[in-house]
Amino acid sequence: MTCIITDSGFLIKGNMYRPNHGRHRIVTSFQTAGASYLMWEPLPQCKAKHQRYVLPKRRCETITSVASHVTSRIALDDAQHRKELCERYGFRQIGEPLPDDVTLKNIVDTLPKTVFEIDDVKAWRSVLMSVTSYALGLFMISKSPWYLLPLSWAWTGTAITGFFVIGHDCAHKSFSKNKLLEDIVGTLAFMPLIYPYEPWRFKHDRHHAKTNMLGEDTAWQPIMKTNFDKSPVFRTAIMYGYGPIRPIMSISHWLFWHFDLSKFRPNETRRVKISLACVFAFIAIGWPLIIYKTGIVGWIKFWLMPWFGYHFWTSVFTMIHHTAPHIPFKSSEEWNAAQAQLNGTVHCDYPKWVEMFCHNINVHIPHHISTRIPNYNLKAAHKSLQENWGKYLNEASWNWRLMKTILTICHLYNEERNYISFEEVAPEISQPITFLKRVMPDYV
Structure with missing residues (x-):
């Protein structure tokens, strides 16, 4: 009992x-x-x-x-308890619950009108920065001795993540006033990542429409115990997937969600096919050229390892944006848009060079309040939210304790307790989680 x-x-x-x-x-x-x-x-x-x-x-x-x-949702009303949770989970601030009568429009209306303005110069400056930093990364890889290659891959993988953020803005129609140009730039930006632009756009729009809604959000979705118990093979796979290899689990998300035509509506299929054709064209032309010039080892050095770096950042960003023991997923009957977007989204500060290369994608709360805000205006929008809604915000700086909390606690979902660790429900096979708890540092 x-x-x-x-x-x-x-x-x-x-x-x-x-x-x-x-x-x-x-x-x-x-x-x-x-x-x-x-x-x-x-x-x-x-x-x-x-x-x-x-x-x-x-x-x-x-x-x-x-x-x-x-974790009690009611306990978040208590300031002292929120302070204790901050220390335990690695947060700088855990927001108090947003009142039920606050709507998303109420929050949007407090933002300055200037944060919604598209500036073509700033938009193309971000493209130039990503192209330049990526080219420099490739040069560094070509010149680095073997022992410096990890640093070169980290630089290049972070730089190419900026390509994803540019395509991300294009998908949200916040890159340019010319919508055809946005689709072209978005498709080109995603191609080196082997990411089909239109399938991702359709699924990502659903993530924003149903953020942290059980069974509906197409980003991270917690595992329910009924699914966990279905198959021993699945139990073992998800133990690793939501544990040690979670920082690159966006690879499975990319493969599962974006290449299966049956997952899209009939009116979306044509655009999905165009995006898939572009991705396969890059594979058919780009990969042979890389191998022809540099060999298989060169393909691993110049494309595969930076690609893993990109997936590391995509996984970490997405994971931290909406996952913490105190942040609930809710059924469609309980779900509240304003609470999900403001209370259910995390702002996390990263090293300055990461923020610069990734075009402020980590300034994520204003992006969930309105996807029409371009990446170069996100910091101004966040400052406004801090002034008007600051006590409701979840904020952190990237640290070991924050990562350890997510990787060792946020596993199976329970509507009363939010998250239950694999260690609790399946201790006999939870060695990967026990290993993480033992080897990961715990400092903020």
Whole structure:
């Protein structure tokens, strides 16, 4: 039986039954780092003259029960509790709940009109920056000795992530006033990533329309226990996918969502086919040229490794934007747009060079308030949100504790507790999560 003591925020697990003759016990408790234990113990033996009051000891058992913290949505109303969660999860601020009567329009109306203005010079400057930094990265790869290649790949993978952000703005119609030009630039920006532009645009629009809605959001979707229990193979795969390899799990998302025509509406199919043709053309022409000039090893050095770097940033950005133990996913009946976009989105500061190469995609809350804000206006929009809605914002700086929290806690979804770790539901196969908890640093 499992019971939740809501006032204390502890979960107590264990088989509970009424003691019978010969099994009288008392309960003692003790704590270790991160866990509290309850232990059944036999009553002490008494001298003979008192034995008429004490049943003889026939059997004793020790039952340990780990008490893990339970996230309560109501508890976020408490400032002290939010402060404790900040420290525990690696956040700078956890926002208090947004009132139910606040609408998305109320929030949009507080933003300065200037943040919605498209500036062609700034837009093309971002293209020039991405092209230049990517070209410099390729040059660095060509000249680097083997021991400096990881640094060159990190630079180049981050630079090519900027291509994705440019295509991202094109898909949201915030790059140019010329919509045909946006589609062309978006398609070209996605091609080196082998990412079909139109399929991604259709699915990404759904993510914004249904952010953190259970079963509907097309970005990260938590695993439900019913799905987790279906197959041993799936259990093992998802244990790694939502654990050690989660920082590159966007690869599976890319492959699963964007190449299957059956996942799109009939009126979307034509544009999807055009995007797929462009991607396959790059594979058919670009890859052979790279191999012809540099060989298979050159293809790995110049294309594959930067591509992994891009997927690292895409996975990390998307994961942190909407995933934390205190951020709920909700059913369509409970879902509230303003709460999902303002309370359910995380602003995270990264190293300045990452923010520069990736065109402020990490300034994500204003982007979810309105997708019409160009990337170069996101910081001004975020400043406005801080002034008008600051107490409701979730903010962090990229740190080890934040990553460790997501990778070791945010696994299976439970509507009462938000997230349950794999360690709790399947300890016998949770070695990947145990390994992460042991080896990942815990400092902010």
